[in-house]
Amino acid sequence: MGKPTGFLEYQRQANPAEDPQARIRHYQEFHPRLDREERRRQGGRCMECGVPFCQSGAVLGGMVSGCPLHNLVPEWNDLVYTGNFGHALERLLKTNNFPEFTGRVCPALCEAACTCGLHGQPVTIKENELGIIEDAWERGLVRPRPSGACTGKRVAVVGSGPSGLACADQLSLRGHSVTVFEREDRPGGLLMYGIPNMKLEKSVVLRRIALMREQGVTFRCGVDVGRDRKAKELLQEFDAVVLCCGASDPRDLNVAGRETRGVCFAVDFLKETTRSLLNSGLTDGAYPSARGKHVVVVGGGDTGNDCVGTCIRHGCKSVVQLEMMPKAPDRRGGNNPWPEWPRVCKTDYGQEEAVAVFGRDPRRYQTTVTELLPDEQGNLKAVKTVRLGSDCKPLPGSEAVLECELLLIAAGFLGAQKYVSDAFGLELTPRACVKTQADGYAAGAGKIFAAGDMRRGQSLVVWAIREGRGAARAVDEYLMGYTNLP
Incomplete structure (x- = not known):
């Protein structure tokens, strides 16, 4: 333990955030990192407690507490404090293939379980993780890790999200051709x-x-397996096939007027905005624009918040975010003790920006859409809403009409898209996930495996990485008769 009294001497200092009025003018990241000395002090706040819940990944109160990857948090916090960033990188990469992703987008299950957070502010674990990996990238310490031997086995990974990338990375380290x-x-x-x-x-x-390409992984984009490429061809060409296609079948709204123009799924809205941003800096107009429009977002989760922040950057006239559930409490309740995941209200970056631009929080709780109202040309002009009671039933007399020219549906996902599982002849669970062996990743007969959201349902990037690593172990054991992958 580098600083036994660090948690008493140093206050939590998170990476600063650019002012909302400034950051809405661009699409870049807006959290500059702390300098190395301040990062060391933040590492010194780690108590290295006897029971580090931060790395447990245990299920408490029906929710996971601590890191599902079992990151060696106290070890690399200590190494950050002592300035040994190179050794900290080695410990970090033992459990996490992509700390630069989780260090940015993970909700930090580790911090919610930090012992420092019991009576004060938790350690900046997520930002320490990001500091380690970005310091390593800047110093050229993140290098390809090609296997010293080639097994001669060929593996196809379908899908290049976090689970597919983690699976491919692990299998290539083992010496398989991926x-x-x-x-x-x-x-x-x-x-x-x-x-x-x-x-x-x-x-x-x-x-x-x-x-990963330098490491030997081959990427083939623009290939839709199950449509462009037949499942039979992959099964003939490869020794194993791992399906990591996500759970991208969006939940729709079953309301009157659904056919009205001006309705878009959040996943398509965000995807086309990003594609246009990368292709042309948004000058090609090849995306659903919110500029000058009244926008309603259906869904109160992270994706809904991302839609709010993106619409503000487009230049929307107004934005309202509807949430069916009641507002969560601002502080932990007595039935939600530490180290359980805190079921409290979180105000994210998009909502902060809405407050800065429009002067109010965009969220309206216990509210849902009941009808879409078109104009004479069939374009959306307004939506009817209703308030919901504690039993989720409409409250009489609570109906309202909101101006709306763009409705974004961010109501979650129903599961994996069926055409892929059909192509491989796989069975689905009642949640529309690919059915695998109990506590395993093998799907169907022989050489087919599944991982990530496609196997467990919509979840977090950190869970997807864990799934990909687990699938890699299962594939390696299937191909070689044993596995030494972590």
């Missing part, structure tokens, strides 16, 4: 097109892809 198939024009899956640029700049994703 080809990743991606239906979009760029690799990265959710990381590329599901997360806005201001949360995860795409240069960060492409930097990692380039490294």
